[in-house]
Amino acid sequence: MKRLPLLLLLAVCQLSAVFANTYYVAPDGNNNNPGTKAEPFATIQKAQDAVKPGDTVYLRGGTYHLTEAQIARTEKIYACVTFLDKSGTANQYISYFAYPGEKPVFEYSAVKPEGLRVAAFYVTGSYIHLKGFEITGVQVTIKAHTQSECFENHGSNNIYEMLSMHDGMAIGFYLLEGSNNLILNCDAYRNWDYFSENGRGGNTDGFGCHPRPGSKNNIFRGCRSWFNSDDGYDVISSGESTTFDHCWAFYNGYASDFKSEGDGNGFKGGGYGNKRTGSEIPDPAPRMTIQFCLSxxxxxxxxxxxxxxxxxxxxxxxxxxxxxxxxxxxxxxxNATDVPGFDHKMRNNLGYKGNQEVQNLDAAKCDLANNYFDLQLQASDADFISLDESLLTAPRNADGSLPNNDFMKLKPTSQFIDKGQDIGFPFKGKAPDLGAFESGK
Structure with a gap:
């Protein structure tokens, strides 16, 4: 008899899965439709009205030209075109997926609300999975210090997967609140705010993660960021730690013709800007983790x-x-006195052909081992299979993972093979290699 409650629970779970619904959105849809494949909705916002935990919304291919009439709501200083505030559960995510084999593109060049920042997707819900579509043309309309975003996250346990944010004026992805979010295999590129603050694009990062205290365990994995006018990845003013794992950053701080624009850091790992000391500055400040990344x-x-x-x-x-x-x-x-870097833990890092290789590092106050600079090893072209930078923008694999090519991978004869320290990650050979790519021997 004790097995009865368990069997009942399993039956309820199976019934929940059976009764999960599928809805469709298409560029030629209509919000008066029932949201079926034959009669799709026109907007994701309308689909959200219909969904419940466990449901899936498929986005058909084509270009969706958004208008100001489609702004779902104003949230503080933001015009939120799509406002996702309905949550799934740990076992039943709400999913917004590109229809298999099709490419939905959401285009925002006509969305220019006066005096407001634009958020293409403003997400306060949790247990939401967004996958496989593009955002382009998001605008900035305020002349003073400002920004817009393709995605702004405030929820927890969300997955942003295989999304592409490009050719607009906005930050690609931006997080202020929420824990346990995964940003997976996403691209942000050619984003430049040429309107505010004299047009340098000084706020337009590819990815920004600035979690408030309590917003923990956010991870960026397999993402790429290039030709964004400010930084590739930025975690300034963070109240909690963020992890960047197997991410790439290149050509940031430049326009696509290599005209100089904003700051131009690949991975900006902390800091608190002009904030005063006191409660605004966490003590201790969170430690960021940047691992297996390429810049x-x-x-x-x-x-x-x-x-x-x-x-x-x-x-x-x-x-x-x-x-x-x-x-x-x-x-x-x-928060006023700059000093050479202290308390950093650095393992197995590799650099080549920087105008300067290592700067502002107090080695005596850090935990350093098996980096190219403390091993006193100097790289040459002969260490790498390829240094062809065109490989950086190669198409992703079918599963969305980063392209598997030879850029900056080590030759079998490289001096950096087996020169690393075992820090708990898988490796081949006698010891880990230096750098982001383990050799295939």
């Missing part, structure tokens, strides 16, 4: 501590042709 030809720094008031973890990263490949600059807790 190439960014205008300023490849990997940058950005005046952070504590150290961070930097594992198996590769830097190439940045102004400075590794800049570990920190600040004292007064």
């Amino acid at each position: 190439v030809h960014n205008k300023a720094n490849g990997f940058y501590s950005n005046h952070h008031t504590s150290g961070s973890n930097w594992y198996n990263n590769s830097a190439y042709r940045n102004s400075t490949n590794f800049n570990m600059l920190n600040r004292l807790k007064d």
Whole structure:
């Protein structure tokens, strides 16, 4: 008899799965339709009205030209075109997926609300999975210090997968609140705010993660960021730690013709800007983790501590042709006095052809081992199978993962093979290799 409640629970779960609904949205849809494949909705907002936990919304291919009439609501200073506030559950996500084999593109050039920032997707719900579509043309309409975003996240346990945010004026992805969010295999590129603050695009990062205290365990994995006018990845003013795992940053701080624009860091790993000391500055400041990442030809720094008031973890990263490949600059807790980097843990990092290789690092106050600079090893072209930068923008694999090519991978004869320290990640050979890519031997 004790098995009866368990069997009942299993039956309820199976029934929930059976009764999950599927809805459809299409460029030629109509919100008066029932949202079926034959009669789809016109907007994701309408689909959200219909869904419940466990449901899936398929987005048909084609271009969706958004208008100001479709702004779902104003939230503080934002015009939220699509406002996702309905949550799934841990076992039943609400999914918004590109229809298999099709490419939905959401285009926002006509959305120019006066005096408001634009958020193409403003997400306060949790347990939501968005996958496989593109955002382009998001506008900035305020002349003063401002920004817009393709995605702004405030919920928890969300998955943003295989999304492409490009050719607009907005930050690709932006997080202020929420825990346990995964940003997976997403691309942000050619985004430049040429309107506000004299047009330098100084707020337009590919990915920004600035979690408030309590918003923990957010991870960026397999993402790429290039030709964004400010930084590739930025975690300034963070109240909690963020992890960047197997992400690439290149050509940030430049327009696509390599005209100089904003800051131009690949990975900006902390700092608190002009904030005063006191309750605004966490003590201790969170440690960021940047691991197995690649940073190439960014205008300023490849990997940058950005005046952070504590150290961070930097594992198996590769830097190439940045102004400075590794800049570990920190600040004292007064948030005013810059000092060489302290309390950083650095393992198995590799750099080549930076105008400066390593800057602002107090080796005696850090935990350093098996990096190219403390091993006193200097790279050459002969260490790498390829340094062809066109490979950086190669198409992703069918599953959305980063392209598997030879860029900055080590030759079997490279001096950096087996020179790393075992820090708990899988490796081949006698010991880990230096840099972001383990050799295939």
